[in-house]
Amino acid sequence: MTADKFNVKSKITINSYIRFCGAKALASLLILVGLIYIALYVRDTLIRPVLGDVLVVIWLYFLLSSVLRLRARTLIFITLSIAFSVELAQYLKLPKLLGIEPGTALSTILGATFDWLDLIAYITGAVICLVIEWILHRSATVKIAH
Numbered sequence: 001m002t003a004d005k006f007n008v009k010s011k012i013t014i015n016s017y018i019r020f021c022g023a024k025a026l027a028s029l030l031i032l033v034g035l036i037y038i039a040l041y042v043r044d045t046l047i048r049p050v051l052g053d054v055l056v057v058i059w060l061y062f063l064l065s066s067v068l069r070l071r072a073r074t075l076i077f078i079t080l081s082i083a084f085s086v087e088l089a090q091y092l093k094l095p096k097l098l099g100i101e102p103g104t105a106l107s108t109i110l111g112a113t114f115d116w117l118d119l120i121a122y123i124t125g126a127v128i129c130l131v132i133e134w135i136l137h138r139s140a141t142v143k144i145a146h
Contacts, residue, residue: 016069017069019067019068021065025066027062027066028059028062031058039052049118056122057083057122057125058125058128060082061126072129075129076126079129083125084119087111087114087115087118087119089110090112090113095110095111
């Protein structure tokens with residue numbers, strides 16, 4: 001095999017992974033609006049801390065899937081990795097170590113306290129994403145079959 005043939009076969013461009021899906025971008029935007037509403041106006045012990053953490057994983061998944069052409073499982077793994085990394089940063093008290101002031105936007109995004117229940121909420125969000133993708137894939141398969 002010549003060097004040219006090897007380069008052509010092994011060449012993977014970033015364009016093969018980048019795309020735009022308007023439907024998923026719109027879903028991401030709507031979820032983001034809901035998250036902002038929850039962050040600004042909801043002060044309780046269920047919706048904000050639990051539903052908010054579930055929704056943030058779903059939002060991040062739809063945001064990534066609106067611009068990345070990857071398998072759903074891969075995107076869910078990336079999404080969970082990001083969410084778990086934020087929680088690990090909270091466990092290590094990284095925002096405080098970096099001097100991030102409480103009450104700032106970055107402080108709100110990173111959160112302040114580690115909680116094992118947040119990890120369960122993130123996994124719940126990931127499972128919901130899997131179910132949504134399964135339903136979407138199934139309905140697309142049914143439409144093709146008819």
